Amino acid sequence: MKKWIAFLRSRPALPFVILFLILLYPDRARPQITEPGNPVLEFTNGRWFDGNVFREKTVYVVNGLISFHSARHFDRVIDLSGGFVVPPFGEAHNHNVEPNKIDALIERYLQHGIFYIKNPNNLPNGRNQVLSKINRSNSIDVTFSNGGFTGIGGHPAEIVQRNIARGLWTESDGDGAFYYAVNSRAEVQEKWVQFLATKPDFVKTYLLYSEEYEQRKDDPKYFGWRGLGPDLLQMIVAKAHASNLRVSTHIESAADFHTALLAGVDEINHMPGFRYRDDVKPHQLSEFEITDSDAKRAAKQGTVVVTTLGGTAKVDPHGKDAALRERWDELNRQNLSVLKRHHVKLALGSDSYREDSVPESAYIDSLHVFDPPSLLNIWCKTTARTIFPLRSVRELREGYEASFLVLSADPLHDFGATQKIRLRVKQGHIIEIHDLPPGSATESGN
Ligand SMILES: [Zn+2]
Known part of the structure; x- marks a missing residue:
């Protein structure tokens, strides 16, 4: 010494x-040297979210990055007049980023303050067609898994069948494009090479009632309601990690949740019971409870859980299924509480083609499991991190990308204020929102 x-x-x-x-x-x-064409901006009179509270600060944007140090010169001063500044929101599960109506979709996402989207199963072709419109400073940033790995006749094969019947897709959009159906290690080996050639951002896999894998595997009754065998999921995770790709796994049951954790997946998509009424056979809600030991394991492994619980909110709390709604809310509340208790990382995703994570956040807020700063951190921070794990986004920190929203009211008092967006800044550029066609977006309140 x-x-x-x-x-x-x-x-x-x-x-x-x-x-x-x-x-x-x-x-x-x-040193503060600005690149040509990148104006230095000074934002005054803003209240900036630090992860817990809002603090009054003057913030500079230099070369598209956040700086708290006074700039020697600035090109423009923007008075935020007491506005509440938060990082942009994310949508960690939606399949709607595809060529169909892409311009209106981008506009709606930006309008809602959602800058980062994860598409966990898409046609590789569809991604190629939208690439020129996304991942730029005036648009949304999206990651894609391309085709997902499932069992033969598993979810999402029935989606392909439906789109072929409608005349929208052809057979070539099925196995080898929208999904890879595998029932053996040899098939995984063979299709993995095809899959990698599509240059995915991450890997999507499917478990559907894996506790009944053998029973469902060849029974036509379960077409679309089966997925991978647990050993094949494990094999895919090993191959993905060897290629530096993260793995997301669709689950249905509490047993799937457990199996996904044993396989070492990076992200669990959905929470047990999120659409339990749709399965071929009936279930009790009590079959979908996440155990303490699984939550503990998820936290230890750093597994992110993407919620997609908004479907419950479609059941009218005052309608004929009011009792069901109450019990379903209770299951969701209990599962979220066990995840919270063990500090499991949560991300918001809706998996709702016509919607986004705005109603998802409202539903989870209504369950009163998380206080407003925690829910805000889930929506901004963990959600962005599971979409872009390597990017300096998600927090309003020195040197991070200057992407943020300015709200006209305090979301820690009323979470609905997250949609009272007055200003949107992405990578140092102010985003101009045009008038949206009627019905294509909810009122943003500004
Ligand atoms: Zn999905």
Whole structure:
């Protein structure tokens, strides 16, 4: 130790000490040089969310990044007049980013303050057709899994069948495009190569009542209601991780939740029971409870759970199924509580083609499991992180991408204020929202 202190005091150590300080405080060391065409913006009188509370700050945008240090010059001052600044929202599960009505869709996402979207199963062709419209500073940023891995005759094969019947798709959009149906290790091996050639951002896999895998596997009654065998999921996870790809797994039952965790998946899509009434055979809600030990394991493994619970809200709480709605809410509340208790990472996704994570956030808010700062962190932070794990988005921090929303009211008092959006900034650019066609978006309240 003494030797170290003597070395640090000596003259030859000086460059090392400086390098160490630069590594420790990279933002302070970075000179403020702006790239041409990138105006320096000063945002005054804003209240900025720090993950817990809003704090009054003057914030600069330099080269599309956030800076809390006063700029030597700025090109424009924008007075936020007391507005509440939050990171943009995410939608961690939606299949609607595809060529069909893409312009209106982008506009609606931006209108709702949702900048980051994850599409966990799409036609690779469809992605290629929209690439020129997305992942730019005036649009949404999207990741795609391309085709998902499932069992033969499993979900989502019936979606393809339906679209062929409607004359929208052809046979070539099925196996090898929208999905890869595998019942053996040899099939996984063969189709994995085809799948990788489509350059996916991540891997989508399917478990549907995997506790009955053998029973459902060849029975035509369960067409569309089966998925991968647990051992094949494990094999896919190993291959994906070897290729630096994260794995998302669709689940239906509490047993699927457990099996997905045992396989070491990175993300669980849906929560047990999210559409339990749709299965071929009837179920009791009590079959869908997440256990403490599974929640503990999910937290330990860093598994992200994407909610998609908004379907419950479609059951009228005052209608003929009011009692069901109450019991279903209770299951969701209980499952979210067990995940919260063990600090499992949650992300918001709707899986609702005509909607997005706005109603999903409203439904979860209505269950009163999370306080407003926690729900805001789930929607902005964890959701963005599971979509873009490597990007400096999701928080209003020094050196992070200057992407944020300015709200006219405090969302910590009324979560509905998350849709009172006055200003949208993405990577340092102010986004202009045009008038949307009637019925294509909910009122944003500004
Ligand atoms: Zn889905």
